[in-house]
Amino acid sequence: MKKLLITLSVALLSYSGFTQSNALQQAVSKLDQAQTVNDFEQLEKTFTGISGQPAWLSSYYAALCNAKIGFLLQDDGEKIEPYSNRGEEQAKRAIAALDSAKQHKELAEVYTVLSMVYRTKVFINPMTYGRKYGMLSDQVLKQARALDAQNPRALYVAAWVKYATPKMWGGDKQLAKQLATQSLQQLGTPGTDVYPHWGKAEDQALLSKIK
Amino acid sequence: MKTITYILLLLSVSASAQNKPAVAGSNLKPAVPAADTLIKDSASYSTTVKADTAIKSKRSLHEVVISAGSFEASDRAKGASLTPIDAVTVAGSNGDISQALRSLPGAQQIGETEGLFVRGGTGEETRQFIDGTLVKTPNYPSVPGVPQYARINPFLFKGILFSSGGYSALYGEAMSSALILESVDLPEKTSASFFLFPSNMGTGFQHLSKNNRSSYGANLNYSNQSLYNSIVPQKPEYFSGPVYFNGNVNFRVRTGKTGMLKFYSNWGYSDVGMRNPDIDSAALKAGYQAKGWNSYNNLSFRSYLADDWKIDLAAAFSYNKEETNRDLTDGKGNMLKIPFIPYSYKTGQRVMRTDFSQMRAVVTHLFPQGQALRFGAEHFYTDDRGRSNDSNLVLTDHLTAVFAEGDFYLADNLAAKTGLRVEYSSALSRMVLAPRISLAYRLHDGSQFNLAYGVFYQQPGNDFLYQPNKLTFSNATHYILNYTRKANNRFLRAEVYYKQYRDLVKTVPGLSNNGKGYAQGIELFWRDKKSVKNLDYWITYTYLDTKRNFLDYPYELRPSFAAPHTTTVAVKKFFQEINTSVNVSWAMAAGRPYYHISNNSITDQGNTNAYNMLNLHVAYLCSFFKNRKWKDFSGVAMGINNITGTRQVFGYNYSYNGLFKSPVTLPATRNFFVGIFMSFGIDRTDDFLNNNL
Numbered sequence: 001m002k003k004l005l006i007t008l009s010v011a012l013l014s015y016s017g018f019t020q021s022n023a024l025q026q027a028v029s030k031l032d033q034a035q036t037v038n039d040f041e042q043l044e045k046t047f048t049g050i051s052g053q054p055a056w057l058s059s060y061y062a063a064l065c066n067a068k069i070g071f072l073l074q075d076d077g078e079k080i081e082p083y084s085n086r087g088e089e090q091a092k093r094a095i096a097a098l099d100s101a102k103q104h105k106e107l108a109e110v111y112t113v114l115s116m117v118y119r120t121k122v123f124i125n126p127m128t129y130g131r132k133y134g135m136l137s138d139q140v141l142k143q144a145r146a147l148d149a150q151n152p153r154a155l156y157v158a159a160w161v162k163y164a165t166p167k168m169w170g171g172d173k174q175l176a177k178q179l180a181t182q183s184l185q186q187l188g189t190p191g192t193d194v195y196p197h198w199g200k201a202e203d204q205a206l207l208s209k210i211k
Numbered sequence: 212m213k214t215i216t217y218i219l220l221l222l223s224v225s226a227s228a229q230n231k232p233a234v235a236g237s238n239l240k241p242a243v244p245a246a247d248t249l250i251k252d253s254a255s256y257s258t259t260v261k262a263d264t265a266i267k268s269k270r271s272l273h274e275v276v277i278s279a280g281s282f283e284a285s286d287r288a289k290g291a292s293l294t295p296i297d298a299v300t301v302a303g304s305n306g307d308i309s310q311a312l313r314s315l316p317g318a319q320q321i322g323e324t325e326g327l328f329v330r331g332g333t334g335e336e337t338r339q340f341i342d343g344t345l346v347k348t349p350n351y352p353s354v355p356g357v358p359q360y361a362r363i364n365p366f367l368f369k370g371i372l373f374s375s376g377g378y379s380a381l382y383g384e385a386m387s388s389a390l391i392l393e394s395v396d397l398p399e400k401t402s403a404s405f406f407l408f409p410s411n412m413g414t415g416f417q418h419l420s421k422n423n424r425s426s427y428g429a430n431l432n433y434s435n436q437s438l439y440n441s442i443v444p445q446k447p448e449y450f451s452g453p454v455y456f457n458g459n460v461n462f463r464v465r466t467g468k469t470g471m472l473k474f475y476s477n478w479g480y481s482d483v484g485m486r487n488p489d490i491d492s493a494a495l496k497a498g499y500q501a502k503g504w505n506s507y508n509n510l511s512f513r514s515y516l517a518d519d520w521k522i523d524l525a526a527a528f529s530y531n532k533e534e535t536n537r538d539l540t541d542g543k544g545n546m547l548k549i550p551f552i553p554y555s556y557k558t559g560q561r562v563m564r565t566d567f568s569q570m571r572a573v574v575t576h577l578f579p580q581g582q583a584l585r586f587g588a589e590h591f592y593t594d595d596r597g598r599s600n601d602s603n604l605v606l607t608d609h610l611t612a613v614f615a616e617g618d619f620y621l622a623d624n625l626a627a628k629t630g631l632r633v634e635y636s637s638a639l640s641r642m643v644l645a646p647r648i649s650l651a652y653r654l655h656d657g658s659q660f661n662l663a664y665g666v667f668y669q670q671p672g673n674d675f676l677y678q679p680n681k682l683t684f685s686n687a688t689h690y691i692l693n694y695t696r697k698a699n700n701r702f703l704r705a706e707v708y709y710k711q712y713r714d715l716v717k718t719v720p721g722l723s724n725n726g727k728g729y730a731q732g733i734e735l736f737w738r739d740k741k742s743v744k745n746l747d748y749w750i751t752y753t754y755l756d757t758k759r760n761f762l763d764y765p766y767e768l769r770p771s772f773a774a775p776h777t778t779t780v781a782v783k784k785f786f787q788e789i790n791t792s793v794n795v796s797w798a799m800a801a802g803r804p805y806y807h808i809s810n811n812s813i814t815d816q817g818n819t820n821a822y823n824m825l826n827l828h829v830a831y832l833c834s835f836f837k838n839r840k841w842k843d844f845s846g847v848a849m850g851i852n853n854i855t856g857t858r859q860v861f862g863y864n865y866s867y868n869g870l871f872k873s874p875v876t877l878p879a880t881r882n883f884f885v886g887i888f889m890s891f892g893i894d895r896t897d898d899f900l901n902n903n904l
Contacts, residue, residue, distance in 0.1 A: 077289045
């Protein structure tokens with residue numbers, strides 16, 4: 001009986017582990033299709049509820065959803081802050097779940113998202129939040145690229161920054177184009193598993209805006 | 212002085228340049244958010260946000276912030292809410308915060324003197340408070356017909372609360388309006404700056420310690436208008452200056468985990484001497500010279516005692532000496548003394564020395580959901596010693612106030628702030644009780660209704676208290692209803708109010724508190740940062756219906772400083788491709804009434820023509836030294852005030868017999884400036900990062 005119970009519970013546990021990773025996979029697939037604030041809000045809830053392994057991924061994706069919402073709400077500074085704050089918290093949680101000595105590639109992914117989250121804080125009101133969070137965003141992105149120079153998502157964010165920044169502050173549309181193209185090349189044919197693979201649509205959208 | 216505004220403007224441009232922070236700028240914002248602020252609290256050392264004066268609910272994402280009667284410009288402004296930089300960089304503001312705020316609804320377009328005339332109130336009925344302490348003389352000594360500069364750089368403030376009525380029980384002695392200013396904490400980095408304009412120059416530095424816990428800085432500004440005035444003719448003939456010299460030092464240090472100790476000292480000297488044709492005799496000229504020496508010192512400390520307790524302490528000391536000389540000269544420049552009326556009034560000397568100090572303590576107990584109870588006390592000491600011709604002018608006054616105020620939620624979307632203030636003045640031997648109540652109701656779409664009621668007392672001006680009198684406090688009762696909606700980087704605000712003035716000072720017949728009056732009106736504010744990319748504009752409309760019987764008015768009149776309709780537009784646009792910012796402000800107001808009052812009756816009256824003022828500022832930003840350790844942030848700024856050359860008439864001066872009148876106009880039709888400025892900062896991004904990650 002005891003044995004049976006143990007077997008059963010082990011089976012249950014592994015089943016729940018399986019469903020969790022399954023849930024993560026499902027959510028990530030949905031994320032690839034998400035477009036609206038509403039979509040990302042729903043997904044953020046889903047990711048927050050997932051506790052499967054690897055631990056950093058669900059926080060990472062939740063933070064990404066919040067960053068995406070911030071970008072979509074760019075012109076509505078009143079609304080952004082709660083998303084930014086949650087995104088920052090989640091990104092930091094993801095960092096804490098990683099082994100900073102070994103998991104350089106994974107850390108680069110999270111830093112990239114954290115850089116985006118700080119960018120959304122700038123949108124709240126560039127005049128009041130711009131200096132502090134613009135600077136933080138740049139620094140975090142630098143860290144991401146130092147850890148993984150060819151990370152296509154870090155390249156994309158760098159391209160976006162170069163595109164959106166006024167010329168006098170170092171903006172450069174041609175460099176943006178170069179970086180986005182490079183990012184696209186790195187992405188090749190992105191996978192569909194749970195490991196971060198987004199960026200292609202974002203690169204293409206950005207490139208379409210640059211002559 | 213005015214240059215400061217342009218520098219601010221330039222910095223603001225850099226900050227507003229989307230998605231990229233300003234590269235330099237001396238002491239605009241603190242590196243780390245302050246442990247708390249006067250207006251809104253956010254503790255930087257814990258992740259939770261502690262609300263103080265502003266009520267915030269954590270029950271939902273929707274905070275309810277009471278805002279009847281006030282415009283808040285905070286360094287935490289979101290969306291289309293005002294930031295301090297937005298507020299002070301309106302074209303034509305001359306580096307004077309009270310002039311800049313004239314682009315907001317409720318304020319009158321007064322061109323002949325300094326100060327902020329709000330909702331039927333005089334300039335004296337608006338008071339400025341820095342970190343809780345009253346700034347008695349925010350501007351250089353007044354001269355007739357020409358507004359004088361502000362002494363304090365609007366750079367200094369990270370929080371500006373412009374209340375056109377219904378303000379908190381923590382403040383008093385301002386019948387019509389309070390300007391509640393909060394000074395910056397630590398600067399973001401070590402920096403140095405200078406600016407050079409033909410009539411203004413200045414230099415300064417801020418030093419931030421390595422551990423980011425303390426800073427000190429100093430600034431020196433010198434302004435001499437005589438060169439400018441020799442190129443652009445002025446209506447008054449200046450025989451001295453105008454010269455302004457100003458210096459300030461500051462020291463700020465973090466104490467413990469949440470403490471902040473700040474010291475600010477400002478001292479200045481000014482000299483303006485001018486002559487105008489005498490209105491009673493074509494052969495004579497009337498001279499007026501005002502010299503001023505002033506020092507304002509402010510020491511403040513704030514800290515959390517325990518998690519739920521906070522204290523704010525402040526002490527201020529100011530010294531002010533003003534010397535005015537009036538004289539008459541004939542065609543050859545000889546001084547004359549004519550011993551009969553009205554000429555005998557036109558010569559003489561007056562010297563006034565004022566010591567003014569204030570101590571203040573406020574204790575706050577914070578409750579969950581951002582509810583709070585505040586209480587405290589303050590004491591003002593005024594000592595005037597002066598002389599007007601042969602008479603001595605002496606006044607000593609102790610004014611004590613105690614106050615308490617509570618912020619609480621009546622329901623999830625209904626917040627209340629109720630307060631009581633008690634004041635006792637030794638000079639008046641009177642005690643008064645001022646209740647204040649405001650409510651905020653938040654609707655589902657995020658818009659908000661605000662309601663405020665309050666009684667506001669103010670002592671009669673010192674000039675009335677030098678002679679034996681039986682005067683008491685003047686007061687105003689405010690009733691305000693306001694609606695705000697903020698969404699999509701747009702901000703709409705509409706406000707209606709009614710105000711009743713009682714016990715205003717009358718000088719004819721005899722000194723008394725028999726004056727009274729009322730003011731009512733509608734005000735609209737619309738700001739839009741979204742519709743056009745990189746364009747920020749706001750439009751305001753002010754309707755004011757007011758009458759008062761005070762001073763020598765024979766009965767209730769629309770005062771000469773009140774126009775029934777006022778519209779202002781402020782536009783800021785940054786042209787990224789050419790690194791140029793363009794800042795336009797336009798103000799239009801219906802004519803103001805003017806009167807000739809003689810022997811308690813009106814012998815002549817009328818309305819001035821409409822006021823129409825268009826100002827343009829253009830700034831080109833650049834960097835002269837690239838890729839150095841000391842990055843510079845520089846630019847060239849230029850501007851014209853009153854572009855259209857409209858002849859602005861603010862009122863009329865009458866001859867003694869009332870037969871002649873001469874208009875009070877701008878000293879020169881247009882006002883121009885051009886100059887350069889530079890700011891150098893050590894890039895300490897890395898230190899900053901280490902403290903934040």
